[in-house]
Amino acid sequence: MHDGSGLIAVQNLTKHFGPVAAVQNLSFTVSPGSVTGFLGPNGAGKTTTLRMLLGLVKPSSGTATINGRQFHQLGQPGRVVGAVLEAQGFHPRRTARNHLRVYTAAIGVPDAQADQVLNLVGLGTAADRAVGGFSLGMKQRLAVATALLGDPQVLVLDEPANGLDPEGIAWLRNFLQSFARMGRTVLISSHLLAEVEQTVDQVVIVSRGQTVYYGPLDHLRQQQQRRVFVQPSDVAALAAALQADGVTAIEQLPDGRLAVSGVDSKHVADSALRAGVSIYGIQEEQVDLEQLFFRLTSGQYAGHVPAPSPYQQGGWAR
Ligand SMILES: Nc1ncnc2c1ncn2[C@@H]1O[C@H](COP(=O)(O)OP(=O)(O)O)[C@@H](O)[C@H]1O
Ligand SMILES: [Mg+2]
Structure with a gap:
């Protein structure tokens, strides 16, 4: 047919x-x-x-x-x-x-x-x-x-x-x-x-x-740089170990954790293990697709008075 x-x-x-x-x-x-x-x-x-x-x-x-x-x-x-x-x-x-x-x-x-x-x-x-x-x-x-x-x-x-x-x-x-x-x-x-x-x-x-x-959509998610948040026993030692591994995007957060970009949590944990640093907590940043979508399409409203945004009405700028 x-x-x-x-x-x-x-x-x-x-x-x-x-x-x-x-x-x-x-x-x-x-x-x-x-x-x-x-x-x-x-x-x-x-x-x-x-x-x-x-x-x-x-x-x-x-x-x-x-x-x-x-x-x-x-x-x-x-x-x-x-x-x-x-x-x-x-x-x-x-x-x-x-x-x-x-x-x-x-x-x-x-x-x-x-x-x-x-x-x-x-x-x-x-x-x-x-x-x-x-x-x-x-x-x-x-x-x-x-x-x-x-x-x-x-x-x-x-x-x-x-x-x-x-x-x-x-x-x-x-x-x-x-x-x-x-x-x-x-x-x-x-x-x-x-x-x-x-x-x-x-x-x-x-x-x-x-x-x-x-x-x-998965590729869109993966394209985004995800950060790894890690709470080590020794911040300076882990940062040094990561740098020695070639990781340069390391940031210290106000709460004492490190935010590491460009590698996954396994990489960070392995570096810590080799440096003899304990890890008390580790997690990968969640990519919020709605925010991504907002960022990709928000140019549409560039130059407009930004209030009140239709996104908020639609309920996805939470
Ligand atoms: N028949 C029309 N005459 C004039 N402008 C139109 C007409 N249809 C759509 N537009 C304009 O074209 C643009 C795209 O509209 P539309 O295709 O309805 O978008 P969407 O479906 O994504 O909300 C808008 O600026 C809208 O005002
Ligand atoms: Mg339409």
């Missing part, structure tokens, strides 16, 4: 709205079998990029393709890509099943597919209920069900975790990961790293329409 592999390719994509450069020379690819997080603060250009991928906005330059084709070149787009965009409108008095049946005809799939996707997203028992009475989480599931109607190879979701409770986020995570494990492609945007951190295999981080990081 699926033609092509489900590869998303964004190449030198640029979009200007008058004087606003919403997206600037953006490039990344999303491979099948993985969940990719498309991250950046509000206004970074995520929605504009996804809308260009879905043929809803015309790029100023560059291309966004699925299976090597632009959206309008896809023969049956509903069979190739399903999308959940922000602010989905549902007719409040329509039942979930009838909402979906509006689309089955348009996409050209049998009506029975409506019940199948409702079961897939865990709404099977709510099929005959009016959508107006749905919780936000149920509406998000219905939006995902709508995107799944054409049994697409590629799923694109714009801020799907917005307003979801922890249970909804956990459901979405499991769902997207198992969808990707079937060999399909998932691209999911968010302005909150914490919301998708455990869901995604790799991330594209954008700020002011430009890529600031592209790759696995």
Whole structure:
């Protein structure tokens, strides 16, 4: 049923709205079998990029393709890509099943597919209920069900975790990961790293329409210099031993511990052992991904009055 592999390719994509450069020379690819997080603060250009991928906005330059084709070149787009965009409108008095049946005809799939996707997203028992009475989480599931109607190879979701409770986020995570494990492609945007951190295999981080990081989250963590905090019996002796080992980034903290950069805790402990220094405590610094994300994307607000930051409202500048 699926033609092509489900590869998303964004190449030198640029979009200007008058004087606003919403997206600037953006490039990344999303491979099948993985969940990719498309991250950046509000206004970074995520929605504009996804809308260009879905043929809803015309790029100023560059291309966004699925299976090597632009959206309008896809023969049956509903069979190739399903999308959940922000602010989905549902007719409040329509039942979930009838909402979906509006689309089955348009996409050209049998009506029975409506019940199948409702079961897939865990709404099977709510099929005959009016959508107006749905919780936000149920509406998000219905939006995902709508995107799944054409049994697409590629799923694109714009801020799907917005307003979801922890249970909804956990459901979405499991769902997207198992969808990707079937060999399909998932691209999911968010302005909150914490919301998708455990869901995604790799991330594209954008700020002011430009890529600031592209790759696995683990690599991002590892790129950061972690310090080792150590409490030795003899600070001067350990510092000397480390220096003799070629470690130069050593700092004494006010509490008497040493902070050592560029080596792991094993290295520090081995140096101490050789120098005959006891260690009373040792730990590696934890890299706070949220702070990292903030640092990577905070340039977006350079020059602006820094109050009140949307990050604080979003709850990740703790
Ligand atoms: N239709 C539009 N007309 C004018 N400016 C727009 C339009 N859509 C988006 N923008 C601007 O483009 C920038 C990126 O917006 P958007 O893609 O919605 O970012 P995000 O989804 O990351 O929050 C913002 O400065 C926004 O105001
Ligand atoms: Mg957006």
